[in-house]
Amino acid sequence: MRNFNYKIRKRIIFLFYFCVILFLLLFFRLMEIQAVHAYKFKILALKQHLGTIELPAIRGNIFDCHGEPLAKSLELPSIAVNPKEIKDTLKAAKILSLILSENEKNILNKITSQTTFVFIKRKVDYNLAKQIERLNLEGVFLIKESTGKRFYPKGNLASHLIGCTGIDDQGLDGIEGYYDQSLRGTQGKVETEIDNLGIAIPGSFLKISPSLAGNNLVLTIDEEIQYLAERELKSAISLYHAKRGNVIVMDINNGEILALANYPNFYNENYFFTPKENLRNSAISDAFEPGSIFKVFLASAALDSGKVSLDDFFYCGNSINVGGWNIHNANDGLTSAAGKENLANIITYSFNVGTTSVALKIGKETFYKYIKAFGFGDHTGIDLPGETTGSIIPLEEWALSNLATCSFGQGIAVTPVQLIAAISAIANGGKLYRPHIVKAIISPNGETVKEFKPQLIRQVISFKTSLEMAEILKQVVEKGTGKKAQIPGYLVAGKTGTAQKCDRGVYVNNYIASFLGFFPVDEPRFAILVKIEEPQGIIWGGYVAAPVFKSIAQELLWHYGIPPSLPINNLRGKS
Amino acid sequence: MLTIFNERAKKVKSSPLKLVFNRISLVLSFIFSINLISIVYLNQCAKLVNYQYKSCQLREIKDTLERQNNILQVKEENLSNFERIEKLAKVKLGMVMPVNRIVLNLSSSVLQASRVPYFALDKFSKR
Known part of the structure; x- marks a missing residue:
């Protein structure tokens, strides 16, 4: 009996110690997990x-x-699928194509692809996305985009x-x-x-x-003026079956571009489906031979250099021989009766022979210096990508014929934005400003991050020359080739241009009709350039481009509330 | 004396039971109150989480409404673009561009003397 009790006791003690050891093992394991590796498991859990x-x-x-x-x-969701989760691919493709108005075959190809994630359509209309979400299709889900x-x-x-x-x-x-x-x-x-x-x-x-x-x-763009410019440009191009055109409206006192219109244009949403030639901003990236509008800058150079005065007379016959080349006046019916004209009349009636004579007097160095001073051959610095500098033959390669042809805007390539900046310099007393499109950068909470002030590049001509040029260009509109730019009650200055187009070094039977001007002359505020490429039938700048200038200028005066400076014959002023 | 001692002895004999009973009831009530506090606390936590979830939902609704508002704003701006308005004015309303414009050049003295049509002043207001 005693032996039996002793054996049981021994077993109990053995079991007890076994349990203690087991308990201790568990305890140490717990300590290891909870204390030693606590941080590691915490991170895993997180x-x-x-x-x-x-x-x-x-x-x-x-x-x-x-x-x-x-x-x-706008924040818009995208539709994505996990092809491996979709059981009925045909049904899913049909439903998605109906809602998203997409090709069913394309969607089916995406749904049956060997991947776990594929976009069906990115950034869809919010209501369509909600419609799809409500259907609760297996494997189809909305993705919130980060942009x-x-x-x-x-x-x-x-x-x-x-x-x-x-x-x-x-x-x-x-x-x-x-x-x-x-x-x-x-x-x-x-x-x-x-x-x-x-x-x-x-x-x-x-x-x-x-x-x-x-x-x-x-x-700096004014939506109304921009719309007006685009509408008038489109109307003129349609009327004359022209190929393309540009209109630029600029505030001459600070370089702000109020409107920059190109035709043909495009819808921004359809950018990737638009022909590449229509995507180019031709106002800054297409250089062209400006023709007679360039005479403005020759006259400015002649007066400002002091080599020519308003009382000087120049040969203005039907033709002149320069360096073996015969230079003729334009075939527009305008001739000099006296065979000699002063600078004002040469510009007013746009005599090529007259401008050649003036250019020969001032010399190539002076003319070239002023061409560069007006910003031609350089970037204007406008804040748009793709600007080109145009093309000017280097001075050391200038022959007399180059001097002659450049005097009436052939043999030199400039961009529309260079022209508008240069005419603004003539209008505002001689200051060349950098044209710019952006006025200010504003933070999301309304604070001004950066404001773009007018940037003066240089003083090109003197104030006196600027006044003289304004008078000459006023005459162009009053009695010269620019009569169709007249606005009742207002003084307008400008120059017409009809330049023959050059195609791979050869002059072809296509023209560029243009008008470059500013107004009101007594207190100049705005400059406008109108350029119409390849008008059919009537080709003259004074007929094709000047009326577009007038339409835009009239509305601009009205829009800014600029009262007329001239007495109007009756109270009902005609548009 | 003996009676008192016997009574005291009787009391001593009966107090351990009462003591145990008191102690048990104290422990039980302590446990009960802890449980009650825990239940109340957990209930409040659950309510709080519930309200926070609701607040998240409301924030989502607010975001959705803001998004819809932005979409409507863009639609409204699209409908008010000049090209569309001009087309509607010409095609649907039969309006035409004005041929004549009235130009009134008024000095301030004239303004005081007579009523001036609002449209004339509006045209000359500088932007």
Whole structure:
């Protein structure tokens, strides 16, 4: 009996110690997990339910000078699928193609691809996305994009100026491309604990890196003037069956571009489907031989250099031989009865022979110096991509014939923006300003980040020369080739141009009709260039381009409330 | 004396039971109150999380409404573009461009003497 009790006791003690050892093992293991490796497991646990939610960075908006929006970004979701989760691919493809108005075959190809993620359509209309979400299709889900989709509320207004963006809201052309860094926002993120549906758990760990929306741009462009310029240009091109054209309106006292119209233009949303030749901003990137409008700069050079005065007379016959080349007047019926004219009449009636005589008097060095001083052959510095400098033969290669032809704007290639900047210098007392499109960069909360003040490049001609030139160009409109630019009650100055086009070094039977002018002459405020390429039938600048100048100038005067400076015969002034 | 001692002895004999009973009831009530506080606290936490979830939902609704507002704004701006307005004015309303414009050059003394049509002043207001 005693033995039996002893054995049982021994077993109990053995069991007891066994349990103690087991307990100790468990205890040490617990200590290892909870204490020694605590940090490691904590991180693992956090990783499992810590999620990152990206905060979208919306691109800045673009406004005109009155705050009208020209470009805006909206947050839109994208539709994506996990092809491996879709059971009925045909049904899914049919439904998606119906809702998204996409090709069913294309969608089916994406749904049946060997991948776990594919976009069906990016940045779709919000209502369509909600429709798809409500259907709760297996394997189909909405993705919140980190960038918005660009919209252009004003249609194709100022399309070349504004440019376009890519699918990821990155600027590709125009102002969108040039100021991409300013317009682009900075993405943010929220690190927080999420549940199994990916929804943030309120009140849990939260780390926010806020997103910053892009800055907004305020342009110098006036929406109304821009629309007006585009409408009048399109009307003239349609009337004369022309190939293309440009209109630029500039404030002469500060270099602000109020309107820059090119035709043909395009819809910014259809940028990638537009023919490449229509995408080019020809106002800054296409150089052309300006023809007679360039005589303005010859006359300015002649007067400002002091080598020519208003009382000097120059040979103005039907032709003149220069360096073996015969120079003729234009075949427009205007001839000099006396065979000699002063500078004012040479410009008023646009005598090529007369300008050749003037050029020969001032010499190639002086003329070349003023051509460069007016900014020709250099970038104007306008804040748009793709600007070209034009083409001027180097001075050391100038023959007498080059001097003669350059005097009436042939043998030299300039861009429309160079011309408008140069005529503004003549109108405002001789100051050449840098043309610019953007007035200010504004932060999302309305603070001015940067303001673009007028940038004076140089004093080109004296104030006295500027006044003399204004008088001469006023005569062009009053009694010369620019009569169709007259505006009742206002003094207008300008010059017509009809330049023969040069195609691969050969002059062809196509012309560029142009008018370059400013107004009101007594207190100049605006300059306008109108350029119509290859008008059919009537080719003269005074007939094709001058009326467009007049239409735009009249509206501009009305728009800015500039009263007439001349008495009008009756109170009902005619448009 | 003995009676008192016997009574005291009786009391001593009965007090351990009462003591144990008191101690047990104290422990039980302590446990009960802890439980009650825990239940109330957890209930409040649950309510708080519920409200936070609701606040998240409301924020989502607010974001959705803001998004819809932005979309409507863009639509409104699109509808007010000049090309569309001119087309509507010409085609649907039969309007034409004005041929004549009235130019009134008024000095300030004339303004005081007579009523001036608002449109004339509007045309000369500088932007």
